[in-house]
Amino acid sequence: MGPKRGGEEIPPPNRRRNDLFVRAARREAVERVPVWYMRQAGRYDPLYHALKGERDLLTASRDVETAVRITLLPVDRLGVDAAILYADILTPIAGAGFDVRFIEGKGPVIDPPVRGDEDVARLRAFAPERVSFVGEILSALRDAPVPVIGFAGAPFTVASYLLEGGATREFRRTKAAYLSAPAxxxxxxxxxxxxxxxxxxxxxxxxxxxxxxxxxxxxALSPWDYEQYVLPYVRRLFQGLRRENPGHVLVYYPGVSSGELLPLLSDLSVDVLGVDWRVPLSEAAVRTRGRFVLQGNYDPSWLLAPENLLEAYAERVLEEGEQTPGHIFNVGHGLFPEVDLGKLKHLTDFVRTTSAARRRAQAKGGSP
Structure with a gap:
C-alpha cells in the first residue's frame, strides 16, 4: 500500500507527472504558465480547517498523515502545478529547543526571545533529525503528481522573530542588534x-x-541596510544550497514592499525570484537584469473583486509576465482567510486556459 491522499491511495510513480513548475524555473519551453499560491494550504478552505481541527500549525504539521493530506489539498481542490510542504518557517527554531507558540490573533510567539550567545549556541546545535517529521512528510510525497516545494525562513526574517519574540511592525530590537551589536x-x-x-x-x-x-x-529595510547587514548572508546561504543540492530549483522570495531591493539581488545563485504586486513584472526583470524567472505577482485582494475584474487583472499579470525571461503565476503575498474557494478555483482555471491559448497563438505566429 502506498501513502494515502484524502483517504485514497496515491497513484504509483509511473503516472505522468506535471513538471511545469520545474521546467519553467529552468527556462525550458512550457505549454502554459504554471500556477500555485503562497499559503495555498488553505485558511480559506473549510476542508483544511476540518483536517487541522483545533491544533495550531506547528502541532498539526507534526502529524505526518494530516500534513501530507493538507499539502496535497490545493492540488486536488484547485489544480495547481506545485505543492508546498505543510510546515512553518519557525519549525526548525522549535526543533532547536526554542519555545514557539501560536496565539490566536497574535501569531507566533517566542518566549523568551533571543538575547545572548547561549541562544546562538542552541541554533548551532540544531540537527534536521530533530524535526524528522518533515522528512517523513516529504518522503510520503515523493509520488505526488506535481513538484513539491520545500522551504525555510530567511536569516533576517527568522532573526527578527527570535529577537522581537514574535511579529512586529517596527523591528526596533532587530535593527538595534545589527547597529549596536554587530559581532x-x-x-x-x-x-x-x-x-x-x-x-x-x-x-x-x-x-x-x-x-x-x-x-x-x-x-522593512532600506537598500543600504539590506546590502550591508543582510545580503551577504543570503548570498552565502544560496551558495551553500547550490553546492549541496546542485540539481534543485532554488527560489528566493524577498517579501512585500521589497521592490527597492531588487537591483541588489541580480548576483544571487537562484533560479526564481518572487515579486510582490507593487512592482510590475516587466520592471522587476529590468531591475534584476533579466537574471531570473519571476514568480508572482497577483494582488490577493483582487480575489475579492467580481469575476470579470479578477480575470482582467490576471490577464494583465500574464501580459507582464510575457515580457520577462519566464513567469510562474502566483500571488504577490499569501492568500488570506476571506478568499472564496470558488473564486480561487476560477482564477486558477482562467490562468491555465488563458496562458495556454496565448502560447498556442504565439506558436502559430499570431498575436496572443
Whole structure:
C-alpha cells in the first residue's frame, strides 16, 4: 500500500507527472504558465480547517498523515502545478529547543526571545533529525503528481522573530542588534545560515524538488541596510544550497514592499525570484537584469473583486509576465482567510486556459 491522499491511495510513480513548475524555473519551453499560491494550504478552505481541527500549525504539521493530506489539498481542490510542504518557517527554531507558540490573533510567539550567545549556541546545535517529521512528510510525497516545494525562513526574517519574540511592525530590537551589536548579529546570522542550509538540504534529500527561501519581513529595510547587514548572508546561504543540492530549483522570495531591493539581488545563485504586486513584472526583470524567472505577482485582494475584474487583472499579470525571461503565476503575498474557494478555483482555471491559448497563438505566429 502506498501513502494515502484524502483517504485514497496515491497513484504509483509511473503516472505522468506535471513538471511545469520545474521546467519553467529552468527556462525550458512550457505549454502554459504554471500556477500555485503562497499559503495555498488553505485558511480559506473549510476542508483544511476540518483536517487541522483545533491544533495550531506547528502541532498539526507534526502529524505526518494530516500534513501530507493538507499539502496535497490545493492540488486536488484547485489544480495547481506545485505543492508546498505543510510546515512553518519557525519549525526548525522549535526543533532547536526554542519555545514557539501560536496565539490566536497574535501569531507566533517566542518566549523568551533571543538575547545572548547561549541562544546562538542552541541554533548551532540544531540537527534536521530533530524535526524528522518533515522528512517523513516529504518522503510520503515523493509520488505526488506535481513538484513539491520545500522551504525555510530567511536569516533576517527568522532573526527578527527570535529577537522581537514574535511579529512586529517596527523591528526596533532587530535593527538595534545589527547597529549596536554587530559581532552578535554576525554570529546569529551565521548560525541561521548554517542551520538553514542543513535544514533545506535535509528536505531535498527527503524528496523536495524545489527549495524556497521566504524573507517575509525584509521589505522593512532600506537598500543600504539590506546590502550591508543582510545580503551577504543570503548570498552565502544560496551558495551553500547550490553546492549541496546542485540539481534543485532554488527560489528566493524577498517579501512585500521589497521592490527597492531588487537591483541588489541580480548576483544571487537562484533560479526564481518572487515579486510582490507593487512592482510590475516587466520592471522587476529590468531591475534584476533579466537574471531570473519571476514568480508572482497577483494582488490577493483582487480575489475579492467580481469575476470579470479578477480575470482582467490576471490577464494583465500574464501580459507582464510575457515580457520577462519566464513567469510562474502566483500571488504577490499569501492568500488570506476571506478568499472564496470558488473564486480561487476560477482564477486558477482562467490562468491555465488563458496562458495556454496565448502560447498556442504565439506558436502559430499570431498575436496572443
Amino acid at each position: 552578535f548579529w554576525h554570529e546569529l546570522l551565521e548560525a541561521l545560515v548554517d542551520l538553514t542550509v542543513d535544514y533545506l538540504t535535509y528536505q531535498a534529500r527527503s524528496g523536495a524538488d524545489v527549495l524556497m527561501l521566504f524573507d517575509s519581513w525584509v521589505g
